Amino acid sequence: MTDIIVHLLLVILMPPLLLGIIARTKAVFAGRTGAPYLQPYYDILRLLRKGSVFSDTTTWVFRAGPVVTLAATVTAALLIPLGNHPAPLAFTGDMILFAYLFGLARFFTMAAALDTGSSFEGMGAAREATFSCLAEPTLFFALVVLARLTGSLSLTDMLTRAAAGNWLGTGAAMLLLTGGLFIVLLAENCRIPFDDPNTHLELTMIHEVMVLDHSGPAFGYILYGAALKLFVLGAFFIQVALPFKTGVGPVDWVVFIGTMILLAIAIGVVESIMARLRLIRIPQMLVAATILSAFAMLLMLR
Known part of the structure; x- marks a missing residue:
């Protein structure tokens, strides 16, 4: 129960902190003081206190987009x-649900x-659909590799058993998989070099251009959902790339x-x-990530 x-x-408290750390790190590199680490919390709370403006041309789909996206990410x-x-929800085959929950969130974001x-x-939305089609195979190849390693189809078993011993025995496959997953982590969370979450140039935006008309609490849900997605996919990456376990509960949390x-x-x-990649280079990077994870799978199936 404590776990x-x-x-x-x-899950509730840490995601915005990651955004604050990223922003502060970038500020240090730029020679600036930067915003406080807790600035994302203030931004989300400020948006939740504001009112919302909805265009007369929009329907319930526009209003449901941020809510469904956040709900799907929380479930993931x-x-x-x-x-x-172990995860609070775990069952055989939950890895498929995990992947398609992000697909559901993406669908409602594009529909809105x-x-x-x-x-x-x-x-x-067209760019998001195109690039997500290129990013999703990497995640599925990673799940296949982990399922092969552990003999389980549950994320809890797959990731808690992905210990250092797997790196010793299948280091080449794990290294390829880690490289592919890091590329997808940046792409799925709209980070540089694939996208810039802070830009306001519509012609170069991918994710941010889809949420230009959202305001107030709806936009707050979007910001928190984005932070939570970074947290979830980051946790998945960490479990694969840095599977250090001490066996002592409190220490493992730390x-x-x-x-x-x-x-x-x-x-x-x-x-x-x-720097941000040109749009024509983004598919090439995502295909490279897929190739890396596919080679990792081939090494595991030999």
Whole structure:
């Protein structure tokens, strides 16, 4: 019961902190003081206190988009184990539900963007659909590799058993898989070099252009959902790339929190030393990620 409570607290409280750490890391590289680490919390709370403005041309789809997206991401967070502790929801085949929950969230985000009738938001939805088709195979190949390693179809068993011993025995496959997953982590969370969550240039935006018409609490749900998605996919990546387990409950929680903070710093460093890719280069990077994970799967099936 204690593990479930800690899991829920981390899912609720930690995601905005990751955004704050990334922003502060980028500020340090730029020679600036930067916003406080807790600034994302203030932004979300400020939006939740505001009113919403809805266009007369939109329908219930526009209003449902942020809510369904956040609900799907929260459910995915309950399926992912954190540290060496089982997930609150775990069953055989939950890895498929985990993947398609993000697909459901993406579908409603794109549907809400199209519901506005805006050509800019339609352009962003088209880009999102295209790039997600290239990113999803990497995740599924990763799930196949982990299922092969552990002999389980449950995320809890797959990720809690993905211990250092797998790196010793199948280091080449795990290294390829880690590279592919890191590329997808940046792409799925709209981070540089794939997208810039802080830009306001509609012609270069992918995700942000789809939420231009949202305001107030709806936009707050979107910001929190984005932070939560980063947290969930980051936890998945950490479990594969840095599977350090001590076997001591409280220590494992501390190790997990520490590795998530290090991941946020690493993302901030990547965004500070790299420029945004041209749009025609993004599919090439995503295909490269798929190839890396596919080779990892082939190494495991030999």
